[in-house]
Structures are given as structure tokens and as C-alpha cells.
Amino acid sequence: MMAFPDAVERLSAALxxxxxxKLAASALIEADALGQPRFGISMLDEWxxxxxxxxxxxxxxxxxxxxxxxxxxPLAVASATLDLAVAAREFGVxxxxxxxxxxxxxxxxxxxELADAGLLGIAGAEGPPFVAPYGGIRPVIGTNPFALAIGQxxxxxxxxxxxxxxxxxxxxxxxxxxxxxxxxxxxDGEGRPTTIASEVxxxxxxxxxxxxxxxxxxxxxxGVAGGGRGDPKGRxxxxxxxxxxxxxxxFDWQAKLAGLKRSWTDGGGRWPRGGSVSPDTVLYxxxxxxxxxxxxxxxxxxSR
Numbered sequence: 001m002m003a004f005p006d007a008v009e010r011l012s013a014a015l016x017x018x019x020x021x022k023l024a025a026s027a028l029i030e031a032d033a034l035g036q037p038r039f040g041i042s043m044l045d046e047w048x049x050x051x052x053x054x055x056x057x058x059x060x061x062x063x064x065x066x067x068x069x070x071x072x073x074p075l076a077v078a079s080a081t082l083d084l085a086v087a088a089r090e091f092g093v094x095x096x097x098x099x100x101x102x103x104x105x106x107x108x109x110x111x112x113e114l115a116d117a118g119l120l121g122i123a124g125a126e127g128p129p130f131v132a133p134y135g136g137i138r139p140v141i142g143t144n145p146f147a148l149a150i151g152q153x154x155x156x157x158x159x160x161x162x163x164x165x166x167x168x169x170x171x172x173x174x175x176x177x178x179x180x181x182x183x184x185x186x187x188d189g190e191g192r193p194t195t196i197a198s199e200v201x202x203x204x205x206x207x208x209x210x211x212x213x214x215x216x217x218x219x220x221x222x223g224v225a226g227g228g229r230g231d232p233k234g235r236x237x238x239x240x241x242x243x244x245x246x247x248x249x250x251f252d253w254q255a256k257l258a259g260l261k262r263s264w265t266d267g268g269g270r271w272p273r274g275g276s277v278s279p280d281t282v283l284y285x286x287x288x289x290x291x292x293x294x295x296x297x298x299x300x301x302x303s304r
Contacts, residue, residue, distance in 0.1 A: 002288040004033060004281040011041070011291065014298050015075060019082055020054065024074035027109035032287055033277045038169050039105040041287075044294040046102050047072050054079040062091040065226065069100030069233045076101060080239055081110045085117045088241035095241075097226030100234040101125070107147035108160035108274035110239065115149035115156055120242040123147045124218035126228055127235045131164045132202040134212035137191025139202040142235070143167050144218040149274065150244070155258045158274025163215030164203045171200050 007029045008022065015021035032040035052070035056079075068076040080096040087094035107123045114121030127142030147160040165185035174181050175197035188194040189201040205211035221238045223229030228236015244253045261271050 001282050001284045002291070004029065004277060004283065005279055007283060007287070007291060010295060014295050015047075015072075020075055020079040023078040023082065023109070023113055024072075027078065027105055028074055029283070030109055030275075030277050031105050033281050033283055034275050036106070041291055041294055043074055043103050043105055044298070047294075047298060049298070051075075056083075060087055060090055062087055062093065063095045063097075065097045065099070067100055068098050071100075073102045073104035073234070077104045077110055077237060077239070081113055081121075084121075084239055084241040085114055085119060088114075088119050088243045089117075092246050093240070093242045096239045097222070097228075098237040098239075099226060099228040099231055101228075101237050102234045104237075106160060106275070107145050108149070108158050108276075111147045111149035111160070112156070112158050112274060112276065114239075114241050115151055115158065118152065118243070118245065120150040120244055121148065122240040122242075123238065124222050125235050125237045126219045126223040130168050130203050131205055131215060132187060132191075133216070134205055134209040137187060137202070141215050141219045141223075143203065144215040144222075146214055146218050147274070151254070151257050155254070155261050157257070157261070157272055158276070159272050160274045161206070161214075163206055163211045163218065165206050165211075166203055168203070171197050171203075 008025045011025035011029060012022040015025055028040050028043055031037070051072045054071050054076050055066040055068060066076070066080060076098060080098060084094045084096055107125065111121035111123050124144065124146045126144050129139040129141055130143055131139055131141050133140050143162045143164040145160065145162045147158070149156065149158040151157055166181070171181065171186065180195040181197055181200070183195055184193065185204055186194055186200040187202045187204065188199040194200060205215055219229065222236035226236045226238050247253050265271055
């Protein structure tokens with residue numbers, strides 16, 4: 001077993017011991033702690049000692065486009081997030097569009113970082129076409145997750161949702177285990193519903209038209225405005241940070257957020273937290289062995 005803070009410290013040091021390294025390490029290890037290992041330290045398979053430095057903004061800018069093709073993706077996303085926090089406090093709103101991004105894990109930790117800084121954070125990631133549009137039969141967009149966070153403490157809300165009913169990782173897992181998929185999540189090459197993983201040609205959008213349109217919004221932002229669509233080198237990602245402090249002389253947005261939370265929970269709703277772990281969390285199973293193996297490889301490559 002391994003304590004969560006110890007794991008973050010060790011991985012952060014291996015990634016360069018910068019604030020971005022700590023955020024990236026925390027995000028990856030959190031995914032393992034939440035039982036989502038495919039979004040966790042498995043992403044370290046993409047790390048190489050000769051990765052380019054994370055792209056930096058040329059001075060403080062409200063909007064930027066960053067080519068992350070040769071970067072370790074979790075570090076690139078973490079760095080862009082921290083830069084946005086500074087820019088949003090200066091300009092009121094800031095955005096970054098990243099392209100050429102390979103696997104980086106979950107979006108929730110990055111928008112949550114912005115919320116903890118007193119900002120509203122929005123992010124989305126597009127990818128290769130796996131998902132058919134609502135009513136369609138062929139894949140057009142990726143699973144296109146979307147995340148939003150605002151507030152601090154008990155009132156903080158973190159929304160992190162994929163626009164598809166499943167992920168291609170789910171399909172690959174079902175194929176490897178030779179188990180059927182749930183009904184209503186996938187289509188075969190003829191556009192017919194299927195539960196056989198080896199037949200899957202397209203996934204279906206979550207919630208029908210709503211999920212389809214949400215996925216389209218992410219594609220328009222990260223794929224079209226951000227230039228990521230069709231890039232064989234990686235995904236397109238957008239991150240937007242907005243500083244609601246500018247409204248404080250007009251209305252108390254934090255009180256409105258607290259009131260919305262009360263109404264939501266009083267109405268029987270579950271206030272979304274986006275998945276997070278306590279600093280007291282302990283990781284069990286083979287996590288420590290897996291982390292040691294990754295760190296040994298990273299240290300070995302660094303010494304060459």
C-alpha cells in the first residue's frame with residue numbers, strides 16, 4: 001500500500017518537481033485511487049526523457065494556441081491550466097487551445113484546480129471519430145468529455161462527463177475478456193445495435209440528442225476553433241478560465257452558488273463533485289509495484 005501524498009511526491013519529483021508536475025502527478029494518481037487505472041499512471045507509458053518542454057505562453061496572454069505534439073500530455077495540460085489561472089485573474093477571462101495532445105487522463109482535476117483558485121473552469125477534449133451523431137450510423141466525433149468547475153469548499157461543483165455512452169477502452173476491455181457489452185451503447189458496421197465488442201464500429205451518444213450536441217460543442221471548441229480535428233498526432237483540448245470576482249460589486253455569486261446547491265440537494269439531486277480523494281487516501285493492490293516500475297524506467301531513461 002502507499003499513501004496518496006507520498007505517491008504524488010514521488011511522481012512529481014520524477015516529472016520535474018514543478019507546480020505543473022505536482023498537478024499532473026496528483027491527477028494521474030487520483031484516477032488510480034478512484035478505480036480508473038486506464039486514466040492513471042498507465043499514462044506514464046507515453047512519457048519519454050526526450051519529450052519537449054511544455055509550451056509556454058509568450059508573455060501573459062488572454063488566449064493562446066499551443067502545439068503539444070512532442071510533450072508529455074499530462075504535464076502540458078497541467079501547465080496550461082496553471083498559466084490560465086494567472087491570465088484569468090489579469091484579464092478576467094482566458095483560454096488555451098492545445099493540439100497534438102495524447103492521453104492525459106481525466107479533465108476533472110484540472111478544472112477543479114481553477115475552481116480552487118477562485119475561478120470558473122471549463123474544459124473539453126475531442127478525439128478520433130468513435131461516436132455516431134444522434135440518429136446517425138457512422139462515427140463522426142470522439143467520446144469528447146466535457147468538464148466544468150466553480151466554487152470552493154463544500155459548495156464547489158465539478159462536472160465531468162463523457163458525451164458518449166461508453167469509451168473505446170470499455171470496448172477493448174470487453175473484447176479482451178470476451179464479454180458482451182450492455183445494450184444500447186454501440187453500433188456495428190451496418191449501423192445496427194450490437195453487444196458484441198468485436199463488431200463495434202461506432203458508439204452512441206449519452207442521453208441521445210443532448211449528449212450528441214454536447215459532443216458537437218466540444219468538437220467545435222477543441223477540434224475546429226482549437227485546430228485539433230483530424231490531427232493524427234493527438235487530440236485537441238480547450239481550457240477556459242473565467243474570474244467571477246468582477247461581478248462582486250453587482251451581486252454575490254458565491255451566495256448564489258450556495259443557494260443553488262441547497263435547492264438542488266433539497267430537490268433530491270446529488271451535487272456533483274467530479275470525483276476527488278482525501279489526502280488520507282491509501283492506494284492498495286499492485287499500485288506501489290506499478291509506480292515503482294514506471295519510476296525505475298523513467299530514472300533509467302533520464303540517466304542515458
